[in-house]
Amino acid sequence: MTCRQWENWLDDRLEGQATPAWEQHAAHCPECAARLRDADRLLLALKQQAPLPVPVSLQARLMQSVLLDQQQRARPRLLGRARVGSAALLAALLLLAVASYLLWYRSSEGPRVVQGPRLDQEPRVVLDPPVEPPLLPPESELPWRHNMQRAGQVMASLTVRTAGEAVESTSSLWPMSGVEWPSVQLPPTPPVEPLRSAGQRLSAGLEPVTDSARRAMNRFWRDLPLGRRTPVE
């Protein structure tokens, strides 16, 4: 046994454990005996120390500060929860509105899902035929003349509307001239086939010209010395 081990014994001694080996060694070593006495004095003093009393003012302050802190921290939490709740309610209302609209749309005029003849085919979405204006038959049955007729109607309507606006604008400026506003009669609604009639009138007016041109061409071909005489029909 050597006194180099006294540090290990010191820890055991200060932790209240028995150290018979140190005591046995100290019986023959005056320096380790002094160390042992110091350790015991230290341990005794540490055992005698009493905790400091907590000041009364601090006790009251602790509870107040904790309660105040808890209240301050709870307030934003509650506000946050209220915001989340409002957002959730709004989202639920939006979802409900969209779902209601979709249900109503499908039950009334929405697209219908029709199962195809074969199970491996994708279901087809069939839209109802568009509502056509009652004036004209379906597009597929319309000849080109009717298309021209529709275009003529549109052009005539546009012309009448433009004329009306021009008359209205002029009437607003007319008082500055100091002259009495004349009564202006706008043309009536265009006839059903204005372009067709115009085309017929135009063809009738141009018919003499086309006849003269056809006769001139026939004479030209007839008088040619080497050319074939092919009259223009």
Added chain:
Amino acid sequence: MIAEDALLVRRCLRGDSQAMQLLIGRYQADVYNVCVRLLRHRHDAEDVTQEVFLRVFRSLERWDSQRPLRPWILGIAVNRCRTWLSQRGRRPEVVDFLQDTAMARDSQEGPAQELLREIREALESMRLEYRSVFVLFHEQGQGYDDIARALDRPVGTIKTWLHRARLEILEYLKRRGVVDSHDNASNSAPATRLASGECS
């Protein structure tokens, strides 16, 4: 005790002010004493004790109910003291412990009290880690495991720190002539001699 603490904490988390009062009353003396010993300033200790309990209640949800509550709270106290000391190091220090020492010395000081005062003065000049471990072990009665948990260090480290703290205190007491001088005090490097354990 753990189950009792867990019940108390659950009540606190529900906002039970009576439970809060109970928890504060149960641990305020421990926290305050640790703060006084580590900071050596009573007013600072009061402020830090208040901070400690604010942090305790703020982070009570994170407490592991499988572990004892006291080391967890004392660990927060030691951490707050460390932070406070680092901040205090950057500003002028107001000496407060004089009211402790002077008053105690004049009135009722016996040999044990004188030794205790010397021990506390020795603690003051010690590294904070050593001081914390010494205070938690010898003044708060915490075991190695609880101190290791509180300071978030291995038990071996705690044992080493405590051993060095004891040696430093003995060396300080020898230099002050408070304990029997078994080594030749006139020799140089007494700490080395103490640590080496060489007998004459």
